[in-house]
Amino acid sequence: GAGVSQSPSNKVTEKGKDVELRCDPISGHTALYWYRQSLGQGLEFLIYFQGNSAPDKSGLPSDRFSAERTGGSVSTLTIQRTQQEDSAVYLCASSFFVRVGPTGANVLTFGAGSRLTVL
Amino acid sequence: GESVGLHLPTLSVQEGDNSIINCAYSNSASDYFIWYKQESGKGPQFIIDIRSNMDKRQGQRVTVLLNKTVKHLSLQIAATQPGDSAVYFCADQVGYSTLTFGKGTMLLVSP
Numbered sequence: 231g232a233g234v235s236q237s238p239s240n241k242v243t244e245k246g247k248d249v250e251l252r253c254d255p256i257s258g259h260t261a262l263y264w265y266r267q268s269l270g271q272g273l274e275f276l277i278y279f280q281g282n283s284a285p286d287k288s289g290l291p292s293d294r295f296s297a298e299r300t301g302g303s304v305s306t307l308t309i310q311r312t313q314q315e316d317s318a319v320y321l322c323a324s325s326f327f328v329r330v331g332p333t334g335a336n337v338l339t340f341g342a343g344s345r346l347t348v349l
Numbered sequence: 350g351e352s353v354g355l356h357l358p359t360l361s362v363q364e365g366d367n368s369i370i371n372c373a374y375s376n377s378a379s380d381y382f383i384w385y386k387q388e389s390g391k392g393p394q395f396i397i398d399i400r401s402n403m404d405k406r407q408g409q410r411v412t413v414l415l416n417k418t419v420k421h422l423s424l425q426i427a428a429t430q431p432g433d434s435a436v437y438f439c440a441d442q443v444g445y446s447t448l449t450f451g452k453g454t455m456l457l458v459s460p
Contacts, residue, residue: 234392263447272438273393273450286447321392337383338448340392 234341242347251307251344255324265321312348319343361457372422372439379441
């Protein structure tokens with residue numbers, strides 16, 4: 231598609247329920263990222279997929295969080311047994327990883343996010 | 350990268366003024382910096398980026414300045430317009446690491 235699509239745009243759930251958030255990256259982008267944005271806060275890195283490499287899961291806050299990327303395209307972020315502190319906007323981004331000079335300049339294109347509210 | 354922070358959480362300006370949004374970074378190894386703009390209800394949008402081998406880069410109405418000596422980054426917006434009202438994030442990167450974002454500065458432009 232023309233941009234990064236995320237669904238659902240809004241999700242209200244009860245504490246203890248599992249939720250799945252979906253991300254459709256830009257076609258051809260090899261890198262996909264999940265970030266979390268809490269109210270009035272910056273973007274907290276969660277997980278990163280690059281091509282066929284093992285994902286970088288270093289930002290996942292607990293083992294209740296997991297993500298997968300199928301076929302190198304669509305990604306699903308799953309939060310099990312949701313807690314109230316999981317309430318946030320979950321942002322997905324993708325990029326065509328460009329190596330320029332000694333560093334990997336990497337302009338991310340973000341989706342509009344999925345707002346999760348845990349009651 | 351290490352944490353990237355902002356000096357001013359909210360900046361209020363009049364339409365037509367020039368705006369300067371500041372950002373301090375802590376990791377001297379950071380070699381790439383980027384600014385994003387986030388409007389209400391939308392995802393962040395790329396504005397401009399700069400590498401550590403540069404100290405200034407200009408775009409359309411925007412300029413990014415990098416001072417590696419004091420680890421400071423700024424975004425200048427010329428002739429600020431109401432449509433520039435948004436939250437602005439700086440982020441840094443070390444080598445091929447993922448970007449580390451700061452908390453953001455809200456820019457409010459009054460007509």
